[in-house]
Amino acid sequence: NNIVILTEAGIFIFQLINDENLVSLSYYHMLTNIYENIGDYDGDKLIRGWVSYVQENKQKFLEHLPHLLKFTADAELTDEIYNYVKLNREDILKYGSTILKKAIKLQASNLIEKIYNECLDLFKKDLENNNAFLSIINKSMPSLDKHYPEYIARYSSDTNMIIDSPKYKIELLNTTHLYPFSNIGIVNLTPSIVWTKYTAQEEYSWWELIKPKPSPFVKTINREIYKTWNGEALINFKWNLYGSYYYYGIWLLFTALLACFTAASTYSEDIVSEGIRNPLLKATIVLGIIHLNFELRQIYYDPIKWFIDPWNYFDFGAYLVPTIASFYWLLTKDKPHFWLSISCLLLDFKFLLFFRAFELFGVYFVIVVSVAKKIASFLVILFIVLLSFAHAFWILLKPRKDYDLNTPPPEGNDDPNNPWELTDKYTQILDDGTNETYVQQPDKNTNMFTTYRTSLLSMYLYLTGDPNALPNWEYLDNPKLTILMVLFSLLIAVYLMNLLIGLLSNAIDEDNNRASYFMQKARILEEIELFYLFPNQRRWKTWFPDVIYYHANVEETRKEIQKLIQNESHTEKFSDMKEELRKI
Structure with missing residues (x-):
């Protein structure tokens, strides 16, 4: 009673069920994408019939489950598949992540909510043995961050300061607050856990040196994660284990570039002779090419992401301009004074940017960038008004x-x-x-108003308070000029500039600068992981463990839990666990 059909899409075996007047698909093997070859074919109807037929045959059902999820576009059918899978915990662990990703793709919000709550409830039933259920959510963090970012905030809040054991022990340790580690056997203590899994796939290709595969950590740099202790401990773990060593190595290599170029371009021939200068310029070219190699790999990896990050422009300029200037100087023997000055400026700025990895300085770098983004549109308005006044003054005062x-x-x-x-x-x-x-x-x-360019420069100088911008006219004899000056002073110098100061103050107060700092540090670690680590290093379990633990100061723990309970971010998930922690 079987019918075998061979098509361009694949092989299909149908079974005739005479009693029910039904033709059911019992096996198929796809050779190509079915949707590319069969335009108006209703695959979900066929899959639904197959599911209903093999539902009692668990082995056959689970064997073909990944293929079913790959080709179905029916959220209701995906929900039915999950209802069947969740009957067995092992099946949830094996297929839960795949089903959740499919639900996100189909925008099945009810199914996403169901899987999310199911995973947290299963973990709560057995803290020590069921923590693997949280990995179902962790594997889908990049997709959730892209399509349902509210779940990132919710998950970070729900899992903040949770533990994997109901047993507590307070010890006097010499480690710092939120000191992270991956081996629970280090001390007789069960601290909180960072539940985001960052281990990439075991298999890798050396092609990843050119096009690296991102881990969930790289694809999920979300502010809500770094508002919690979990996010802070995660950054500390990566930084202490490998990030700081690579960062200092990069800094040292850049310092060598800075020293070689500065010595060659700054000192006179009495101090640095041509016999010394030429090797310094050659060293600058070699070091510049090494740094440019990493920058070009970043551009190739994700051009859009590279171009929207303002720090990348300083990096690229600091490597490219000194390299070209050194090459030009060696080739022509003509000292390019302007480009040497620009190169030194960029190199000095780049050296300063290395301090953004340290919290004492990094918070201010975050403020500079975040505030600039918030007031960018206002600055455009201010610039257009300045252009307008420059035009008006030019028409009035040009010869x-x-x-x-x-x-x-x-x-x-x-x-x-x-x-x-x-x-x-x-x-x-x-x-x-x-x-x-x-x-x-x-x-x-x-007369600075002979051309529009010089008129614009003059108005900018007048805006900054330069008294020599308009010194050559008698104001009482030129009432039209006086009226324009008063309007300019009231509108820009008084109103708009004070409004700008107020906006800057509000932007600084509104931003969570500490969370932004950890996001900035996460991007530094992202760059190190993708472009400085070898593919096999990204698979080391000691560097990328499944679970990260951290020590927490008792007093700080009580304060943090009290803060979570009082503010709106507190959720009912694991509230009893956090209450027990507060009583320690």
């Missing part, structure tokens, strides 16, 4: 007749904006009582 800076205008010149009329005049009284007038020859700065 109305042709002039020559080397030749005084003829007698009877009535142009009040002619540079010869605006320049300083000196009168000398001679012995015979006559007066002799000397006129200082004007230059291009005598």
Whole structure:
């Protein structure tokens, strides 16, 4: 009673069920994507019939479950599959993550909520043995972060300061607060756990040196995670274990680049002769190419992500400009003074940026970037207003007749904006009582409103408080000029600039700078993991364990739990566990 059909899509075996007048699919093997070859084919209806037929055959059902989930586009059917799978805990562990990812893709919010609560409830029933159920959520963190970011905040809050054992023991330790480790046997203590799994797949290819595969940690850098102790402990773990060593190595290599180029470009030939300068420039080129290699790999890995990060521009400029300037200097023997000055400026800025990895300085780097993003649109408005006033002043104050800076205008010149009329005049009284007038020859700065570019520069200087921006006109004799100056002062210098100061203050107060700092540090660790670690290093269990534990100070724990209970982020999940911790 079987029918075998061979198509371009694959092999299908159907069974005829005479009693029920039903034709059911009992086996299939896909050769290509079915949807590419059968345009109007209702795959979900066929799969639903197959599921109903083999539901009693658990082995056959589970064997083909990944294929079913791959091709179905029916959220209701996916829900039915999960209801069948959840009857067995082992099946949930094996297929739960796949079903959750499918639910996210299908935007099946009810199923996502069901799986989320099921995983947390199963863990709560047996803290010591059921922590693997949380990995179902962890594996889907990147997808949740992209499509349902509210679950990241919720999960971070629910699992903040939870433990994997109901037994507690307080010991006097020499470790710092939130000191992380991966081996629970180090001390007789069961601390809190960071539940996000960061271990990548075991199999790897050396092609990953060019196009590395990101881990869930890399794909889920979410602010809500780093508002919690779990996120902070995670960053501390990675930084202490390998991040700091690689970071200091990168810093040392850059310092060598900075020292070589600075010595070659700054000191005179009396101190650094050509025989020393040329090797320094060659060393600059070699070191610059090494650093550029890592930057180019980052661009190839994710161009969009690279271009939206403002720090990357400083990095790329600090490596590229000194390298090109050194190469040009060696090739032409002509010292490019301007590019040397730009190179030194970029190198010094880049050296300063290395301090952003340390909390004492990093918080301020975070403030600079976050505030700049928030007021960017306001700065555009301010710039357009400045352009408008520069245009108005240029029309009013530009010379109305042709002039020559080397030749005084003829007698009877009535142009009040002619540079010869605006320049300083000196009168000398001679012995015979006559007066002799000397006129200082004007230059291009005598009237800054001869072109629109210089007019814009003049208005910017006036905005910054430079009194020499408009010094050459008599204000009482030029009421139109006075009106424009008053309008400019009131609108920009008084109103908009004070409004900008207020916006800056509000932006600083609104931002959680500590969480932003840990996000910034996470991106530094992301760069190290992807572009400085070898593929096999990213599979080391000691560096990327399934579970991370950390010590927590007792007093700080009580305070943190009290804060969680009082604010709105507190949830009912594991509330009894946190209450027990507070009583320690």
